[in-house]
Amino acid sequence: MNDASLLPVVIVGGGFSGAMLAARLAERGQASILIERGDAFGPGVAYSTTNDAHRLNVRAGRMGAVADRPDDFIDWLAAHHPDQADPDGFAPRRLYGLYVRDRLTTTETAHPGLIRRLSGAVIAVEGRSAILSTGERVEGRAVVLATGNPAPRTTPTGEDGRIIATPWTPDALTPVRPGDDILILGAGLTMVDVLLTLSSQGWRGRATAVSRRGLLPRAHGQHHDAPIDLPPEALSGPLSIRLATARRLAEAHGWRRVMEGYRPITLKLWRAASEAERSRFLRHLRPWWDVHRHRIAPEIAAELDRLIAERRLTVRTGRIRNVEASTKFAVLHLSTRDGPQTLSAPWLIDCTGPGHDATTAPLTAGLIAECRARLAATRLGLDLDDAGRVLHADGKPDPVLYVLGPPARAAFWETIAVPDIRQRIEALTTHLTA
Structure with a gap:
């Protein structure tokens, strides 16, 4: 042609x-x-x-x-x-x-x-x-x-398989035995899916999820929340003023309605933002945006609450320093507010996201x-x-x-x-x- x-x-x-x-x-x-x-x-x-x-x-x-x-x-x-x-x-x-x-x-x-x-x-x-x-x-x-x-890129694949670097690979989680404890890097949507998969396989061990902020995905309400009309001060000007306005609106009307108000105009706001504003958003606000914007079904949130109440899921805050693997354990070295800490478990699963x-x-x-x-x-x-x-x-x-x-x-x-x-x-x- x-x-x-x-x-x-x-x-x-x-x-x-x-x-x-x-x-x-x-x-x-x-x-x-x-x-x-x-x-x-x-x-x-x-x-x-x-x-x-x-x-x-x-x-x-x-x-x-x-x-x-x-x-x-x-x-x-x-x-x-x-x-x-x-x-x-x-x-x-x-x-x-x-x-x-x-x-x-x-x-x-x-x-x-x-x-x-x-x-x-x-x-x-x-x-x-x-x-x-x-x-x-x-x-x-x-x-x-x-x-x-x-796939996630945070961890290498351990030669002995104690590090599961790509949890979405078919049968990647099959080696985890019902009583095995696990370490999870990341506390977002991928972590949620991994826990659901393991639970459906009969897993009854304990999980420790580690992320920099320790934030879990928020839940949807039982019904769709109607968006609110956002005032001008929530849409333009310094990010600090926009954030303060959004917080006041969330207290008055509920955070879900505020997020629904932002949803149809997010693209416009992002395209209009300067590179400096985008960078500030990514450095300081992104983790909170993600957990409120990308929510989970109420019944899934209830399952997470159950695991936490049974002390089978613990969420830790820390920054990854190093990951190691022996023939029987994966070892995670962290920097936390209380100083260096080391965690170990039979398995470490990378759920840090794409x-x-x-x-x-x-x-x-x-x-x-x-x-x-x-x-x-x-x-x-x-x-x-x-x-x-x-x-x-x-x-x-x-x-x-x-x-x-x-x-x-x-x-x-x-x-x-x-x-x-x-x-x-x-x-x-x-x-x-x-």
Whole structure:
């Protein structure tokens, strides 16, 4: 083909972001090639779980994959799993994975020839082409990097297996025996999933979770909280004034309503913030934002409370100094307010969250080395423009290279939850089909 406009869009990553972009492009008449390292197209890591204890962190009624059809998931549940079709409920993530697969397949059937699936590992991007590890070159009119969340990078993998560095790997937690105590790095959503998995396996040991702030994810209310109208002093001016205003509003109206008020305008506020303001937010406020913004279902919060009450879950505050592993134990050296401390247990599990590092991931590191991309000042990922295009070292947007989903967080911040990603999908679809 000589006319680039007739080429498909190449999407690197076949998880939720990539698969749902391919579906929306097909619905607009634009062909795409969806490249996934394995053969599981659609659900990605988060929605590939088979454990029904793993629940959505957003109410089912807000989880439709299409921006203008928020009830799409509820309609699907009503047709296929009516017992779970509660808009206010938190359905198993397994079912959401099935929904995403079904939407991709249904769209392929309705728009034959517009979505091509390709299994392979992309190792480089050259011009408008993705280069696979086999040497195959896949050319498109544009390339979208939708590579999802990488594994944690805090710990090395112990040769004896006492350090579980990638807890989402299938059967990674199987070696943990029912009576084993465990150390967990991180106290966020990944920790919650690990504890739920272990409990479903009959585990009855004790867990010590270590994080720098010792904060646990907050729970959703029993029903959706209506957002409040935020006053001007909560939206502009010094961060200290905004924070003080948000705290006063939370005391008066409840923190959930305040967070709901911020939710639809977070992207606008992030894009308008200076690099200094973003850096201050990340240094000082991010841990509190995360635990209030990315909440867990009430029934999951009740399970955590039970483990704490039974003294089977203890949360410690500290900074990691070093991690070691012997043939029988993992050892964690911490710096705490009370001085150095050492903890040990048969297992140490890394739940520190996705290890986004554009400077070491081969695909993005190569782009940076070629000056085709640059790292954002916050170092959260690649620098992008408002359309999601990668910015070159000189600040000029690349005409054909885009980033979507969690790897775009440096530019758009909230690109993890489905309601946020689907808005980016819609904007990118409109941009690519204009």
